[in-house]
Amino acid sequence: MSKQTITVVQLYPKDMNIYGDYGNLLVLQRRLEWYGYEPNIIHYNVGDTFPNDVDIIVGGGGQDSGQEIIHADLIAMGPKLKTLAEAGVPMLMVCGLYQLFGNFFKTSQNKILTGIGILDVETYGTNERLIGNIVTNNADFGDIIGYENHSGQTYLGDNTEPFANVIKGAGNNSKDAHEGARYKNVIGTYLHGSILPKNPLIADFLIHTAVTKKYGEFSTDVVDDLLAGLARDTAGGRPR
């Protein structure tokens, strides 16, 4: 029997790749293989044709210049991505694309970049950089360990839940004690690190959701996460 395929789309790897967020894609690809599925990895860049059959979508952070390059294309793609989000497709958007999955990003020069509004959040550019090791907690995923580095500060509207509570670090902004946003199976977060390698429960949430949505049941194979556990132990105790 041929292997079951799961299609993972990475949004804008050419322009939004600055921060090691490639690790998220690699983790999804390898874990899908280790669970016995056939990962079909698609790099979607500005001007490409968006695939019809999509199971997981990931996106990363970029420089301000990168956000401007992809902006028009993302806005054009907005309705399509929104339909997929409503249908329960799992997505992980980190930093820059988290911001643009919100309602808008107002830069520190008061320029407004409209978002695609999947997450009911708004972001304001500031001169304060929230930077350093961060530990958050989510009821489903336990402690989440990563590294944040952003000067945009994000505030949540009424139609979006925070993704996690901050235990150590700053999170969405310097006032509220929460981090990221969640709508259906869409996760927005500021955590780099990359986030998925040291938080395999989140990787498996994305994979499990995609596989059961498509095939009804999930593999019984187990991945060895010993090293992830040891790396978490060290990272959680490091200075900010």
Add this chain to the structure above:
Amino acid sequence: MPHPFVVIMGKAVRHAARLRGGGSALPGLFVEKISPDFIKQTLAQLPRGVVVISGTNGKTTTTKMVVSLLEAHGLKVFTNRTGSNFTRGVAAALLGDIDIKGKLDADIAVLELDEAHAVHFVKAIPPRYSLLLNVMRDQLDRFGEIDATAKMLEKIAQATTDTVVLNREDRRVLAIKDSLHDQNVELFGLSNNLLPDFPSDDELRGGIAKKTARPEASVILQKYKGNQATYHIAGQDLTTTLKLNGVYNVFNSAAAIALTRAILGNETQSDIVISTIATVTPAFGRGEELEVGGHPLELVLVKNPSGFRLGLKSFSPVGYATMIAINDNYADGRDMSWLWDVDFESLSELGVSEVSGIRAYDMALRLQYDEVAIGHIEPDLTFALRQFISTNNDMPKRIYCTYTAMLALRKELSKITKVEVVS
């Protein structure tokens, strides 16, 4: 002239710090606090002025090469040799070299400066010449973004009074040229054949590709194979055998030659340039080769994804046992994200014998996802080094290490082999 009291006290602190075996920046910090004009007053005496070398990768080795080239032409050169490239590192180095009256016996100062510190430094002391090497992802947790780092280099260029030397192959560095009006600009570069050996951050994941049509450069690294390099200098091809290893070190030698030519002008002698470049060795920990148990042991400093990628591309793992040591102290950068932008598949065939450092498990996790086999994981550098040497006692060894891991490993290695003392 600096106040004699500052000089004497500074020298005393330097002496005391050395007795403690302490860091090179402490006495500089002392002087900086009690006499902020100390560096300015001392450097203002130099007849040929001040040269600043900055950029993300290769500052230390390039500075070492420029110093050798100028000295070979008969100049007395002051430099901050320790790679302590913050302002107080410069102050500390000055304290070691000035006489008791505060006089510096040198014709010219060649200083490597960290990008952010260089911006402050050039405001107080405009350099006569500057060399800007590259802008790559490095410790973004300090500077924020690559574009912000490029702006810092632009400020250094704009503060320069005579000639700015720029890397033609780095699009952000080359763009600085357009912001300069009062300065001479010299470029160094690579032949089209060598361009693919230098993947940039922009090309990562299929981004902007390098252009093959570029402005003229005064020094070009034409060919590089084994340890034979050919430079194209002012219309002439010159070939030599190098002691440098690692393609990025060799490219930096082209930068050093371009800067030397800018400083010396008609006094430059090509035969001296070529014979000097042939004898230069890499700066400590930058492809430095030690000997342990009758076999070579190489230390390769890695501090950002482009540097790590170039290192893995430059040194074949065949015939070598490999160790990787990753720390996350302030000087290394706290963030581990960068490891995920390095591709380790070139190590998958032979595996990695030892993984160490504070973030050993982050590194091991990274290797797990590239399906690279690991011999041992031992966060303690001393134990790991011993284990690495005893497991691989019959073969050459190579250690990729971050900055503070490199310092710790050199210290440990100095107990068992000859390690050049850098002061």
